[in-house]
Amino acid sequence: MTAAPEDVSAILSELESRLDPAEPERTPGLTVLAYGEVSACLQLTGLPGLVCKRMSGFADEAAAERYQELVRTYLSELAAAGVQVVDTGVVPIPRPGRPPVVHLVQPELPVASLGHSILKTADDPMVVDAVERVLAATLRLAVYHRERSDGLEVALDGQLSNWSFGPDSPHLTDPVLVDVGTPFMRRAGRHLVDIGWLETPIPAGVRTYYHRRGLVGAYLDDYYDPRLVAVDLLGNFHKEGRADRVPLGVDVVNGWLAGDASVLGPHEPVTAEQVEKYYRSDADLLALYLRLRRADRFVRTKVLRQPYDFVLPGPVTR
Numbered sequence: 001m002t003a004a005p006e007d008v009s010a011i012l013s014e015l016e017s018r019l020d021p022a023e024p025e026r027t028p029g030l031t032v033l034a035y036g037e038v039s040a041c042l043q044l045t046g047l048p049g050l051v052c053k054r055m056s057g058f059a060d061e062a063a064a065e066r067y068q069e070l071v072r073t074y075l076s077e078l079a080a081a082g083v084q085v086v087d088t089g090v091v092p093i094p095r096p097g098r099p100p101v102v103h104l105v106q107p108e109l110p111v112a113s114l115g116h117s118i119l120k121t122a123d124d125p126m127v128v129d130a131v132e133r134v135l136a137a138t139l140r141l142a143v144y145h146r147e148r149s150d151g152l153e154v155a156l157d158g159q160l161s162n163w164s165f166g167p168d169s170p171h172l173t174d175p176v177l178v179d180v181g182t183p184f185m186r187r188a189g190r191h192l193v194d195i196g197w198l199e200t201p202i203p204a205g206v207r208t209y210y211h212r213r214g215l216v217g218a219y220l221d222d223y224y225d226p227r228l229v230a231v232d233l234l235g236n237f238h239k240e241g242r243a244d245r246v247p248l249g250v251d252v253v254n255g256w257l258a259g260d261a262s263v264l265g266p267h268e269p270v271t272a273e274q275v276e277k278y279y280r281s282d283a284d285l286l287a288l289y290l291r292l293r294r295a296d297r298f299v300r301t302k303v304l305r306q307p308y309d310f311v312l313p314g315p316v317t318r
């Protein structure tokens with residue numbers, strides 16, 4: 001981070017005192033650089049060269065602390081497994097009379113270095129290189145924790161937009177993960193991240209349904225299967241408007257499954273049809289999750305006139 005940590009905290013506290021999360025774009029000095037599925041990547045004029053991902057919805061201070069601890073553990077587990085992660089500051093911002101928010105503060109990486117830019121504009125050999133490097137990192141993580149055998153499983157979201165490949169094109173460097181807001185860790189099949197927290201932005205009635213059916217936990221479970229991480233990565237080619245490159249990606253993934261990834265046991269090869277089917281059902285789930293969160297925002301802000309605490313993704317084309 002370029003700014004001193006005290007300055008970052010002070011600037012984020014000042015932001016919190018005037019931010020309307022329901023309408024972030026109307027906040028002076030704030031730009032939404034990109035929307036992800038879960039969080040938004042914010043840029044502040046007071047913090048040049050940095051981006052902030054604002055995590056909110058914690059039930060109390062202890063819940064926010066547990067989240068910070070979990071992110072820190074996640075960062076160190078990834079590093080220990082040899083997966084590179086962008087330098088990430090975990091910055092809690094206390095608020096009067098309300099639980100804190102937590103900002104994840106990172107250097108802003110050039111958009112051209114991010115995987116979705118490479119997918120969209122680079123030539124085939126470079127896209128193959130990018131996908132192979134992500135698959136290698138995904139496998140490294142799975143193998144590391146399997147061999148350590150202390151029961152902790154750690155996973156990642158491999159989609160290309162979550163990685164930076166260095167500014168040095170046409171030569172890619174090993175990918176650096178930027179998406180660490182959902183710490184994927186499981187012990188004895190139990191998610192360490194608080195599922196209730198992920199359900200908080202869903203309207204109360206539907207939330208109970210989600211909770212009883214275990215929908216969020218089941219959604220997260222897929223990330224622990226490296227083959228499904230690869231299928232999801234390829235599925236995102238549809239979202240990024242490069243479905244034409246799915247066959248290229250399928251060949252890379254199948255080479256990996258039959259080669260390096262065979263240490264994880266036999267895996268059925270992937271087909272372009274499976275990729276599209278997986279993508280459609282995943283997109284439906286994510287679209288529903290977003291619609292529910294928007295509905296909750298509408299009721300709270302327009303009907304109940306309550307303060308609203310989440311920056312939701314903008315319109316997403318799928």
Ligand SMILES: Nc1ncnc2c1ncn2[C@@H]1O[C@H](COP(=O)(O)OP(=O)(O)O)[C@@H](O)[C@H]1O
Binds near residue numbers: 038051108162178180
């Ligand atoms: N450090 C960064 N520098 C530049 N762009 C970033 C950075 N981190 C994230 N982004 C952009 O913002 C998007 C959303 O951020 P991400 O951390 O992936 O959040 P989500 O969990 O919501 O997917 C990314 O896909 C990427 O395009």
Ligand SMILES: [Mg+2]
Binds near residue numbers: 036037161162179
């Ligand atoms: Mg992401």
